[in-house]
Amino acid sequence: MAPHPLTEPSSQMLIVEHLNQYYGGSHILRDLSFDVPMGQVTTLLGRNGVGKTTLLKSLMGLVPIKTGSVRIENEGQTRDISAAPAHARVRAGIGYVPQGREIFPRLTVEENLQMGLASCPGGTPIPPRIFEMFPVLKQMMKRRGGDLSGGQQQQLAIGRALAFGPRLLILDEPTEGIQPSIIKDIERAIRSLAESGEMAILLVEQYYDFARSLADNYLLMERGEIIQRGRGGDMERDGVREKISV
Secondary structure, eight states: OOOOOSSOGGGEEEEEEEEEEEETTEEEEEEEEEEEETTSEEEEEOOTTSSHHHHHHHHTTSSOOSEEEEEEEETTEEEEOTTOOHHHHHHTTEEEEOTTOOOOTTSBHHHHHHHTTTTSOTTOOOOHHHHHHOHHHHHTTTSBGGGSOHHHHHHHHHHHHHTTOOSEEEEEOTTTTOOHHHHHHHHHHHHHHHHTTSOEEEEEOSOHHHHHHHOSEEEEEETTEEEEEEEGGGTTTTTHHHHHOO
């Protein structure tokens, strides 16, 4: 399947073409092609087990892809990162917030955020805007990550991914197990990041209303394939809610 860009090609930050992934004899991802535009939120939806997290791990180089290509736009040039290791993809400008957050529980909030600066020159400060988006992190700088609530840990995971200034932010189910008040904080943060025009955002989400509120574009997965795509404002008309309900 050829990609179906929803904006002009020059605005694409991430370009995925004909990506296939296998586990043993199982064909998990099937010829996926899509783009993630700069300055927009692209939401990937689908029921559990359709391959969403496997796709993100493939994009991050955590599992090797079988066939296909993953390319990113960097300073006006397109770079193929299909075979690049995970650390090289981070250096190329990709920030990743995995499902389950995966913060360092024994490190302080400050130390967790500093881990996000590992690819930056020594002495690079934590960007102030992280504390503007998530003020609670400023208040808890010396507290261990494992002592934070689930919602606070999610804010910390997002802050860590933002610390080095990514041009593409990938989030895997950021609302999972999070209280409604913090979901609103995370929603506001994602929207402000997209509206800044500094980065592209790929959001994998099960919570339909959250996904719909943020999506500029959507992708719908089923059995390892993208079966539908469109504008975020058309999700209701396109019947996306019904197609992801159990």
